[in-house]
Amino acid sequence: MPQHKSKYSRLIKTCALILIILFTNTNLTLAAPTWTDIEEQNRKARQEEQERRQRERGQDVFLQKEKQGAEVAKLPDETPSFTINTIMIQGDESGQFPWVHDLVNKYLGQKIGWQGINIIVKTLTNACIDRGFITTQVLIPEQNLSTGVLRLQLVPGMIKDIKLADPKLRANWQSAFPARPGDILNLRDLEQGLEQMKRVPSQDAEMQLVPGDNPGESIVLITVKQTKPWKLVLSLDDSGSEATGKLQASETFSLDNLFGINDLFNISYNSDAERHGYKLGTRGNSFYYSVPHGYWTYTLSGYEYKYHQTVESDATSFVSSGRSNNLELKAEKLIYRDQTQKTSVSFGVTKARSKSFIDDTEIEIQRRETTAAELAFIHKKYNGQTVIEYTAAYKRGVPWFGAQEDPAANADDQPTTHYNIWTLDTRLSTPVTLGKTKARYSAILSGQYTKDMLYASEFMSIGNRYTVRGFDGEETLSAENGWFLRNELSVPLRNAALEFYLGLDIGQVSGASVDQSIGRTLAGSTFGLRGNLEGAQYDMYIGKPIKKPAGMQTSVPILGFQVLCQI
Incomplete structure (x- = not known):
């Protein structure tokens, strides 16, 4: 009770x-x-x-500490020079670089000689590097400027392969890197991949680029240290x-x-x-x-x-x-x-x-x-x-x-x-x-x-x-x-x-x-x-x-x- x-x-x-x-x-x-x-x-x-x-x-x-600078430079007065009304960007992958056309269009209507062409190429190359395309090249093919047309060849740097320096390690780059073999090489993709691997407290990763068999190709070699x-x-x-x-x-x-x-x-x-x-x-x-x-x-x-x-x-x-x-x-x-x-x-x-x-x-x-x-x-x-x-x-x-x-x-x-x-x-x-x-x-x-x-x-x-x-x-x-x-x-x-x-x-x-x-x-x-x-x-x-x-x-x-x- x-x-x-x-x-x-x-x-x-x-x-x-x-x-x-x-x-x-x-x-x-x-x-x-x-x-x-x-x-x-x-x-x-x-x-x-x-x-x-x-x-x-x-x-x-951040693997790239400073910008190269891709400002549109003033072209010199030189002889011979030709008035250029069209600048053509050639290359199978040129469509992947739409901003290139905005840069070169600023030179239209100007008189351009060989020094001016080299300045334009340097400007485009620096622009590629600043955007992470560090192995992409801009080339000058043979041409006749008297036609008023300037042709430039854009050759993108490609990733031949991505692999571990020690393949026996229990490490995985595929989940970390947004890039894949066959992609255009962009340093931003590689930085992201390294960050995703370094976020693991017991793991550190470094990277180096090794030349591939063909021109413009690179192999991304990743060195991993684990505890x-x-x-x-x-x-x-x-x-x-x-x-x-x-x-x-x-x-x-x-x-x-x-x-x-x-x-x-x-x-x-x-x-x-x-x-x-x-x-x-x-x-x-x-x-x-x-x-x-x-x-x-x-x-x-x-x-x-x-x-x-x-x-x-x-x-x-x-x-x-x-x-x-x-x-x-x-x-x-x-x-x-x-x-x-x-x-x-x-x-x-x-x-x-x-x-x-x-x-x-x-x-x-x-x-x-x-x-x-x-x-x-x-x-x-x-x-x-x-x-x-x-x-x-x-x-x-x-x-x-x-x-x-x-x-x-x-x-x-x-x-x-x-x-x-x-x-x-x-x-x-x-x-x-x-x-x-x-x-x-x-x-x-x-x-x-x-x-x-x-x-x-x-x-x-x-x-x-x-x-x-x-x-x-x-x-x-x-x-x-x-x-x-x-x-x-x-x-x-x-x-x-x-x-x-x-x-x-x-x-x-x-x-x-x-x-x-x-x-x-x-x-x-x-x-x-x-x-x-x-x-x-x-x-x-x-x-x-x-x-x-x-x-x-x-x-x-x-x-x-x-x-x-x-x-």
């Missing part, structure tokens, strides 16, 4: 708590962050930071919250070339490191798989995350918990590259689910099952040692793959799952000199804008180690719109294995739900050390707020760390 009474009392308590949540302020409940939303905001900020670091680790390949294809990375940091576990541990197992096609695979497990048991804690696992195909890269990733915490008061106590999972499929294509820059577009679809519970009873009003599609534009440019990268994206909530009906379809004052969100992420890194000391300045400007009212899981959140530093992350500011700017000056000590850094960050949130936040603006500073020590990477820092709302609670100063060890 007492056992039944206990179950009955627990049921009454749970129902009462849910009723309070439902009827205290329904609209506020829908838009205000739940613990599941807060954990999701932190996870999303962590993922975005990891994606930035992954792009930074990528090895961009151990797998690794285990153990990580410990204090990025969690006091409510669900401050110390967070993760184990990530990575396997390169899983199917031998320059593909990447990893699985990860993370949890609260102190293992508080039923009282509080987090659990999560994720996977990542990526495979290249020439100018395309396809990625499939997913995660599952769970948390629980005990909420205690004088009257009662209960366990608040939540779980969420996410599956994303993305395709990215490089659409342009030259000697110093490259541009890509990507399209991805994400399916997400989340649920919240009180004492194992679901709060159904907080259940989310959504689908979003995102189109992104990525541009990266090098200017010497300065690198700047832009990522502009449009994200749209869509009714695909079983997504729940949009509550805002029948009510204007409800958050919508069919939102329109615009985001911009800009990253700058450049060397600076402080007296005789070499340093590096880096900046990240990230922002989000929408006209819609959003659920809190889609809010822009600031006030943690991934956005505005100087705060402990226990309490953040979040709303539909927002931005943050991170500034960092890093100085190497003795060698590149150790550096200290200074950070100064600022951010702001706004939007339809900003009145539910205790403030709008944050600014903070940080000072830290990071480096490598016997195979372990570490990052230790101290920070403090510079500007925050009066009611916002945070530790002063804040201390943080992260340690990674690779096996």
